[in-house]
Amino acid sequence: MKRGDNITELGAVLNERTKKLIDVQTHWCNVKSVDWDKKTMVATGLVDDLDFFDVNLGIGSIYKKPKVKTKCLIGIINNNIADAFLIECDEIEILEIIDETGFKIVLKDGLLTFNGDQFGGLVNAKELKLQVDKNTLIIQKMQEVFTTWTPVPQDGGSALKSLVSLFTNLQRADLSNIENEKIKHG
Structure with a gap:
């Protein structure tokens, strides 16, 4: 074992134990506003009435545009409210799915489109x-x-x-x- 390996190993063990102590953070909120272009929203906590800003409407390939004033559940990554994301909501206006090739499915206003609507x-x-x-x-x-x-x-x-x-x-x-x-x- 090389010099310093013990400290590195101890750091890894402490890091793993610390992760286990951090509770998963979720909050029930109401949607206050939505910026669909930026794929973010502002949500207000139901318990404490605090605003969560720049809540991501998706992570990667699936995005939901929640209806304003609808109830939603948001998640907080590593207890950092700057890393909040929408988990689920009672009502959506738009659902958008995009894969790695750019294939895009959109559900909006009762209309489902695959890669646009130019072919009818x-x-x-x-x-x-x-x-x-x-x-x-x-x-x-x-x-x-x-x-x-x-x-x-x-x-x-x-x-x-x-x-x-x-x-x-x-x-x-x-x-x-x-x-x-x-x-x-x-």
Whole structure:
């Protein structure tokens, strides 16, 4: 063992024991104000009415914008009120999740977006299938009509005209309702 190793080892043991003595600090508060651009808020303690400034709305990749005047729980790192962060709250206005690649999910005003909203809503797959099946049936009937049609001399197309009703009376696809407006992607 080298000189000074005992002191380093003693320091590490004391540091670990001290960490065990420090209680986890949490406080129930009301949200006083929110600065969404800076991802911070001011919260007022329910017990002591003291303000906690610059409380982080997230740590890293998940951020919540709490509603002003809502109840929340904040955490304090190493008993340092300058290192406060939002743990949970009763109501949120925005939830934002960003991964290391920059992929971003935002829930705001009842709208869920994935990487923005420039591509519109997600397709309602059941509705799309129902509507595409209608068009498929029309095409199938057209193929059958033209496959079975036999030209008749001197009829001027009346034989074909009588067969056209087999597919012209079918309901065509209505693709106007296949978009889910509540979820957008980009």
